Amino acid sequence: MPWDFLDASSTSVAYALLGGFVVAYNLISLIVKERLYMNEVVLGTVFGILLGPHVLGIFDPRSWTHVTDILTREIMRIVLAIGLFAIGVELPTTYLADHAKSLLIMVVPTMAFGWLISAAFIHVLFPKLDFVSSLVISACLTPTDPIISAAVIGGKFAVKSVPLPIRHLLIAESASNDGMAYPFLSIAIYLTTEASRETAFEKWFVISWFYQVILGTVLGATIGFLGRESYGAQYIGLALFTTGAINSLGNDDLLATFAAGCAISWDGHFNLQTKGDAFSPVLDLVLNCVCFIYIGAWLPFNQFHISELGISPWRLVLLVLVILALRRIPCLLILYKWLPEVSNWREALFCGHFGPIGVGAVFISTLAQSRLEVPQNPPSSQQDLLAIALQPIVSFVVLGSILTHGLSIPFFSAGRRTLTLTRSLITDKPDWLQWVRRVPPQEDAERAAVASANATQRAGQNPVEWLDLSIPSPEGVKIPREVLKFKEDARINTMQGIMVKEERVATAVADESGIVRRDS
Incomplete structure (x- = not known):
C-alpha cells in the first residue's frame, strides 16, 4: 500500500485534537470569553463528549489501557496539583492566617453538612446502597472543585460583578476542601472495609487526620518556604515535586500542594519576582483544556442506566438537582453572619450556589475505587454494589455541575444590554x-x-x-x-x-x- 508509512495511532490523533482545540479556542477566545462569558471548562467537556466513544468515537481514553482508573487518577492529580499550587501563589499574602475563621467555617461545617445531606439523598434514591456506601459516594461529591472555580471566578463578568473578598474566599475554600475530602472519604471507606468500627475510627484518627492531613500540610508548607527563591521555570517543578514527594509518603498531596503555594508567596516576594510572567496562565489554560476534554470523553454514558442497581437517568437528574439546591445553600444561609466577607443573604446565596463539582470529584472517585476490591458480576456484597455504582453516579453529577456552573454566568448575562451615554460639558469653572x-x-x-x-x-x-x-x-x-x-x-x-x-x-x-x- 502506498500509504503504509502513515501511522495514525490513537495517541497521535489525541495529540492533534487536543492541540487543535487549544489553538482554536485561543483564536475565538475574545468572542467566547469576553462576549459570551464562556470558558474552556464547558467547551472542553462538550468537545470531549462529541469526540468520545459514545458520539464520534475518535477520542477514547478507555481504549488506551486496561487500567483506565490509574490513568485518570494521575491526570487529575497533575492538573489539581498545578492548579492548587497556582491558587496558593495568587492569593494575597498571609491570606490563610488573616481569614482563618472564614475558611474554617466554609470548610468544616459546610463540608460536613453537604456530606451528610448528599449521602441521605443518595441512600433514598438508590436504596440498594446502604448509608455507609452512600457516604463514600457523597465524599467524592463534597469538595468544591478549584479548577472550575478558578476558571469561572477569574472570568470578566465575575471580576466586574463579584466583590473581590468573596472571590478570594471561594477560591481559597475550593483549594482547601479538596484536600479535606480525604478524612470524609477515609472514614466511609474504613467503615466499609474494616471488620470492627473501633479499628475503623482508630485508623481514621491516626492515618487520615494526623498523618495524611496534618503532617502533609506541614511538609507542604515547609517545601514552599524552602523554595521561596525559585522563580519562573521552577513554578511547575515545585508543584510536581511537592505532590510526588508527599504522595510517596502517603500524605495528603492536594492539601500539601496548596500549602506549598501559600507558603512560597507568604511574604509577597515570589509574586513580585514573577509579576508579568505569562507562563502560569498559559499552563493553566492548556491543562484545563486537556483535562476537560479528557473528562468529556471519559464519561461512562453507557452506565447511566443500570436496572440491577436502580440507576436510571431520572434518578440521576433528581440527584443533581437536590445536590445543587441543598448541598451548600442552606448551611451558608445560616452561617453567613459569621463570615466578614459576606455582607448579606444574596451574597451568601451566591456562595452557596457556587460550589462546582469537577476534577476533584473524578480524582476522589478513582482514589476510592482503588481502595475497593474488584467487584463481582452480579454483585454479591455491599462492596460490589458500591464499586459498580460509584463512578456512574459521580460522573453524572460532575457532568451536571459542569453544565450548571459553567453556564450560570452566560445564562444570567443573556439578554442583558449595556447602554453607555457620554455627555461632554464645557465650562469655565476650575x-x-x-x-x-x-x-x-x-x-x-x-x-x-x-x-x-x-x-x-x-x-x-x-x-x-x-x-x-x-x-x-x-x-x-x-x-x-x-x-x-x-x-x-x-x-x-x-x-x-x-x-x-x-x-x-x-x-x-x-x-x-x-x-x-x-x-x-
Whole structure:
C-alpha cells in the first residue's frame, strides 16, 4: 500500500485534537470569553463528549489501557496539583492566617453538612446502597472543585460583578476542601472495609487526620518556604515535586500542594519576582483544556442506566438537582453572619450556589475505587454494589455541575444590554471641580458634619478658610444644595502657619449662595 508509512495511532490523533482545540479556542477566545462569558471548562467537556466513544468515537481514553482508573487518577492529580499550587501563589499574602475563621467555617461545617445531606439523598434514591456506601459516594461529591472555580471566578463578568473578598474566599475554600475530602472519604471507606468500627475510627484518627492531613500540610508548607527563591521555570517543578514527594509518603498531596503555594508567596516576594510572567496562565489554560476534554470523553454514558442497581437517568437528574439546591445553600444561609466577607443573604446565596463539582470529584472517585476490591458480576456484597455504582453516579453529577456552573454566568448575562451615554460639558469653572462627586445629602450629611468637626479640631485655633465658588454657571446648570466630596492635592494656607498634605480628602458643604466652606 502506498500509504503504509502513515501511522495514525490513537495517541497521535489525541495529540492533534487536543492541540487543535487549544489553538482554536485561543483564536475565538475574545468572542467566547469576553462576549459570551464562556470558558474552556464547558467547551472542553462538550468537545470531549462529541469526540468520545459514545458520539464520534475518535477520542477514547478507555481504549488506551486496561487500567483506565490509574490513568485518570494521575491526570487529575497533575492538573489539581498545578492548579492548587497556582491558587496558593495568587492569593494575597498571609491570606490563610488573616481569614482563618472564614475558611474554617466554609470548610468544616459546610463540608460536613453537604456530606451528610448528599449521602441521605443518595441512600433514598438508590436504596440498594446502604448509608455507609452512600457516604463514600457523597465524599467524592463534597469538595468544591478549584479548577472550575478558578476558571469561572477569574472570568470578566465575575471580576466586574463579584466583590473581590468573596472571590478570594471561594477560591481559597475550593483549594482547601479538596484536600479535606480525604478524612470524609477515609472514614466511609474504613467503615466499609474494616471488620470492627473501633479499628475503623482508630485508623481514621491516626492515618487520615494526623498523618495524611496534618503532617502533609506541614511538609507542604515547609517545601514552599524552602523554595521561596525559585522563580519562573521552577513554578511547575515545585508543584510536581511537592505532590510526588508527599504522595510517596502517603500524605495528603492536594492539601500539601496548596500549602506549598501559600507558603512560597507568604511574604509577597515570589509574586513580585514573577509579576508579568505569562507562563502560569498559559499552563493553566492548556491543562484545563486537556483535562476537560479528557473528562468529556471519559464519561461512562453507557452506565447511566443500570436496572440491577436502580440507576436510571431520572434518578440521576433528581440527584443533581437536590445536590445543587441543598448541598451548600442552606448551611451558608445560616452561617453567613459569621463570615466578614459576606455582607448579606444574596451574597451568601451566591456562595452557596457556587460550589462546582469537577476534577476533584473524578480524582476522589478513582482514589476510592482503588481502595475497593474488584467487584463481582452480579454483585454479591455491599462492596460490589458500591464499586459498580460509584463512578456512574459521580460522573453524572460532575457532568451536571459542569453544565450548571459553567453556564450560570452566560445564562444570567443573556439578554442583558449595556447602554453607555457620554455627555461632554464645557465650562469655565476650575479644573478641580471635575473631581467633584455628588452624594445624596441624606446619605452623607452626618458623615460630612463629623469630618468637618474633626478637621476643625485638628487644626486647633486656625481660622476657617472660605472659598468663593459662586462662578457664573452655564445657562440651565445650577449647583444644588447638597454634600459634595472631592479629593484634592493642596497646600492650605492658614493665618497661623502652613499645613501641608500631599493627598487630602476634604469635605465641602454648599449653601444656597454658592459659597463652599472648606475645613482646614
